[in-house]
Amino acid sequence: MTPTPPADRELKRGVLELVLLRLLQDRPAYGYELVSEIARRTEGELEIKEGTLYPLLYRLEEQGLVATSWETPERGAPRKYYRITEVGEQAFAERTERWRRFRDRVDAVLEPGAREKKGEE
């Protein structure tokens, strides 16, 4: 197995954080639920090793973007629910904006004919 290059990992982590914040906007969720949701909503495109989700969530928690609380369901073991905070909502808006700009610019570069356009200027 080849390890993921650091640059790819950074990019993926950034995207994952954004996706996590988005999912938590809908409703609070626990870890297992979040990975299932990511797999479902990205149709398996954003593949993650599930164990690496938690360190990511800790990072968000440290930044104050998400908060946690333990809840015990009627049946089954206690679960730690993550919910988005006020700061998290703001960060989400900013990061989404940044992501869209980034995506558009990269797309523009990748677009066939991008070089010609530059030549016209």
Next chain:
Amino acid sequence: MTRDRYLERALRNVIGPRERVETFATDLRAHFEAGAERGEGDAQVAARLGPPEEVAASFMEGITLETAGFFARLFAFVADAGVLAVLGLPAFAAVALTVNGNPDPGPILIAAFVFLGLAMLGVVILYFPLLEGRYSRTPGKWWMRLRVVGEEHVRITFGQAFLRRLSLYFELLALDAIFVLFTRKKQRAFDIVARTMVIHEPGGRAGAWRWLGCFAPWAIVAAFAWALVYVGPRIG
């Protein structure tokens, strides 16, 4: 892989404030639990969690470890040397008592010399590498709240623990240690060879009394020597 085995493998590669490590363990356990509630076996959940070593590495990315400097390590070494000296006292006393008043001490001294040599070798091979390989620290490091880790911030192997002690064997101790002052990760030359480094244990530095305490074993040695030289002859 069972969940217990998985957690053991993931956590043995993790260093960090106890609270955070426990949180991580609880979360991973809950993940297995959530899977079980959906009828998934431990092996299935473990496969999706990813290799435990990789999961541990992702946890470690969020932990900042502080490399330990020359003096903290020197004091830990002084303490370890003191512990070894104290451990050697009974043998020393035994030799002293046998030689004392013996008309032909030659063979005993030779035997003692050979024994001392073997003991030194034992220290090089056993004390440091076994303790550091097994517990990532020696008593001196434990006292100074230090720990040996791999450059990737994971637990070191016995091989690494042995390798980083070879300077002791070749008597390059001082030269080797000077590297700590100039290298970026504050590594000894043989730390670089073994790909190891020494860090401050997360969650608090050693206070002044701990620094002082490094001399405690030497106080025992001094008391012993005093007893041998001054008190001994008077009773004898």
